[in-house]
Amino acid sequence: MKTSMYFGPFGGQYVPETLIPALDELEEAFLASATDSSFGEELLTLLRDYDGRPTPLYFASRMTKALGGAKIYLKREDLNHTGAHKINNALGQVLLAKRMGKKRIIAETGAGQHGVATATAAALFGLECVVYMGEEDIRRQAPNVDRMDLLGAKVISVTSGTGTLKDAVNEAIRDWVTNVEDSFYVIGSVMGPHPYPLMVREFQKVIGIEARAQILEKEGRLPDQVIACVGGGSNAMGIFHAFVKSAWRRGGWGWRRESTPPPSPEDGRGCSTAPTPTCSMMTTDRFSPPIPSPQGSTIRGSARSTATSTTQAGPLMSPSPTTKLLKPSGAPAASRGSSPPLRAPTPSPTSTAPLPPCRRTASCW
Amino acid sequence: MTSIAQAFAGKKALITYLAAGDPDLETTAFLLKLLDREGVDLLEVGIPFSDPLADGPVIQQAGQRALSGGATLKKILALLKTLAPEISAPRVLMGYMNSLIAYGLEAFADDSAAAGVSGVIVPDLPFHQSEELASLLKERDMDFILMVTPNTTDKRLKAIAEKASGFLYCVSTLGVTGDSANAGTPLKEYTDRVRSITSLPLALGFGVNSPEKARLAAEAADGVVVGSALISLLEPCGTNLECLEKKAVPFLRSLQPSLQPGSGLVK
Numbered sequence: 001m002k003t004s005m006y007f008g009p010f011g012g013q014y015v016p017e018t019l020i021p022a023l024d025e026l027e028e029a030f031l032a033s034a035t036d037s038s039f040g041e042e043l044l045t046l047l048r049d050y051d052g053r054p055t056p057l058y059f060a061s062r063m064t065k066a067l068g069g070a071k072i073y074l075k076r077e078d079l080n081h082t083g084a085h086k087i088n089n090a091l092g093q094v095l096l097a098k099r100m101g102k103k104r105i106i107a108e109t110g111a112g113q114h115g116v117a118t119a120t121a122a123a124l125f126g127l128e129c130v131v132y133m134g135e136e137d138i139r140r141q142a143p144n145v146d147r148m149d150l151l152g153a154k155v156i157s158v159t160s161g162t163g164t165l166k167d168a169v170n171e172a173i174r175d176w177v178t179n180v181e182d183s184f185y186v187i188g189s190v191m192g193p194h195p196y197p198l199m200v201r202e203f204q205k206v207i208g209i210e211a212r213a214q215i216l217e218k219e220g221r222l223p224d225q226v227i228a229c230v231g232g233g234s235n236a237m238g239i240f241h242a243f244v245k246s247a248w249r250r251g252g253w254g255w256r257r258e259s260t261p262p263p264s265p266e267d268g269r270g271c272s273t274a275p276t277p278t279c280s281m282m283t284t285d286r287f288s289p290p291i292p293s294p295q296g297s298t299i300r301g302s303a304r305s306t307a308t309s310t311t312q313a314g315p316l317m318s319p320s321p322t323t324k325l326l327k328p329s330g331a332p333a334a335s336r337g338s339s340p341p342l343r344a345p346t347p348s349p350t351s352t353a354p355l356p357p358c359r360r361t362a363s364c365w
Numbered sequence: 366m367t368s369i370a371q372a373f374a375g376k377k378a379l380i381t382y383l384a385a386g387d388p389d390l391e392t393t394a395f396l397l398k399l400l401d402r403e404g405v406d407l408l409e410v411g412i413p414f415s416d417p418l419a420d421g422p423v424i425q426q427a428g429q430r431a432l433s434g435g436a437t438l439k440k441i442l443a444l445l446k447t448l449a450p451e452i453s454a455p456r457v458l459m460g461y462m463n464s465l466i467a468y469g470l471e472a473f474a475d476d477s478a479a480a481g482v483s484g485v486i487v488p489d490l491p492f493h494q495s496e497e498l499a500s501l502l503k504e505r506d507m508d509f510i511l512m513v514t515p516n517t518t519d520k521r522l523k524a525i526a527e528k529a530s531g532f533l534y535c536v537s538t539l540g541v542t543g544d545s546a547n548a549g550t551p552l553k554e555y556t557d558r559v560r561s562i563t564s565l566p567l568a569l570g571f572g573v574n575s576p577e578k579a580r581l582a583a584e585a586a587d588g589v590v591v592g593s594a595l596i597s598l599l600e601p602c603g604t605n606l607e608c609l610e611k612k613a614v615p616f617l618r619s620l621q622p623s624l625q626p627g628s629g630l631v632k
Binding site for chain 2: 012013014016017018020021160161166167170173174177178179180181
């Protein structure tokens with residue numbers, strides 16, 4: 001390994017030995033691309049001319065008024081081509097795959113956004129694309145399945161395990177183990193073995209770079225808070241990365257969870273990473289590695305919107321020893337500045353009541 | 366000589382894999398004793414896990430049956446401890462890192478040693494991250510068994526062989542357990558390359574599902590691992606002990622002669 005595999009105590013490579021040569025090859029190609037100006041130029045051109053970047057930073061005046069607290073700006077990643085931030089990463093990874101001479105693209109998808117983005121990028125470069133998707137997710141997200149199909153990708157229904165995102169990841173990795181020599185696995189979030197978390201953050205950090213410049217232009221100052229939802233954490237790391245250093249200088253950097261409390265694993269329907277209810281909205285979450293049930297096996301996430309039913313967030317989302325852990329906004333930490341926190345509705349699920357559904361970004365405030 | 370070294374001494378070793386607790390621990394206890402009595406040389410005992418990345422569908426489903434049946438690592442270790450005086454073949458635990466982290470690595474090493482476990486295989490723990498577990502096991506005289514694959518480079522093979530003990534688990538193909546379709550590198554060529562680097566015994570596994578495959582594997586290696594094929598064979602029996610015995614015994618007896626050189630089956 002040429003770079004650190006770890007973020008604080010988390011990260012690493014927990015995969016079968018067969019994949020190690022592929023991860024070494026990937027790390028080498030990724031690091032080379034980082035210093036290759038022709039790669040950077042080609043990607044920037046794609047992001048501008050194909051994807052439609054930069055995305056606007058929009059002042060949400062009615063939401064600001066309705067909530068009566070902070071001025072709220074929305075970074076409109078939904079206006080990217082294919083409708084989500086996922087394309088930033090997919091274009092980066094598929095461009096890398098093409099340069100590595102890989103013939104075949106593999107991806108997993110939950111709600112289908114990453115699958116659609118990867119299918120789009122693969123079609124753009126004329127590469128074969130196979131997308132693994134849980135059978136239940138296929139049923140729930142039929143329009144995205146149709147889009148992938150139209151883009152020429154083969155969508156494979158995953159029936160093993162719980163038939164959801166984590167099983168789609170497992171099947172994608174099994175495919176990769178079997179076809180490791182000619183295939184490139186495009187992971188959609190800041191998770192998986194090194195170098196994926198690092199690489200996905202690098203391909204997503206354009207969100208924060210733009211947002212930082214845009215808020216400085218509009219407000220002449222940095223925001224008090226940057227808020228993102230977390231499934232695996234790619235859009236969160238994408239926007240946070242550019243703000244972290246400034247936040248340190250202001251002494252206000254920390255992780256805070258804005259979420260419903262995690263249901264106990266025993267009731268069998270919780271978002272499974274024990275301390276991390278990944279189906280909830282957060283100002284980033286405390287993350288620990290996926291040790292969901294007392295025996296270490298994962299149980300299925302409960303989110304009704306598959307987009308957020310990952311069973312773990314990535315290692316970058318984990319608190320390092322130097323990270324300040326802030327209390328949820330319902331009980332602001334004393335050391336926190338004076339700006340009023342945004343309050344998330346926090347219904348307390350009981351073992352009999354259904355969990356509140358996780359909706360898309362804006363509706364979960 | 367360690368018990369694992371003995372399993373390979375003077376013969377080709379037959380190694381079986383079962384998911385502990387599939388479908389319940391009593392059945393596993395019965396099967397482990399049966400396999401031992403039938404002359405299996407080394408018993409791999411799988412710790413069921415929800416996301417077994419190195420395994421194919423047969424072992425994943427076996428793991429799910431075991432988890433639904435309430436198997437936990439704690440119960441598995443307790444079972445192995447109880448069985449230790451009754452079984453002569455060495456027991457090797459095979460499980461994924463999450464299960465071990467959840468249990469606590471030191472506690473796992475302690476309790477495995479107390480249960481008479483001879484070695485541990487963790488298919489998703491590449492050797493460059495294995496220092497902590499490897500030394501915990503070594504301190505307790507247990508072997509840390511590492512895997513190599515046909516695409517492992519010579520440089521990495523050397524590094525792995527230095528850390529491994531007991532035997533080297535040679536994954537026969539690029540693929541997952543039970544996957545016999547992917548032919549890949551000729552076995553002999555592969556094991557010759559590994560032998561040029563290490564003197565550890567070599568066991569070949571992944572996709573060995575017939576006496577003929579076992580014969581080919583035994584020609585190339587010092588031991589052969591049979592997992593998915595055995596589990597598929599026994600699965601329909603459920604907890605019916607008589608049925609399990611009826612199916613397991615002829616299967617094992619069909620495999621054993623094909624492993625040994627000089628037997629009529631070796632062409």
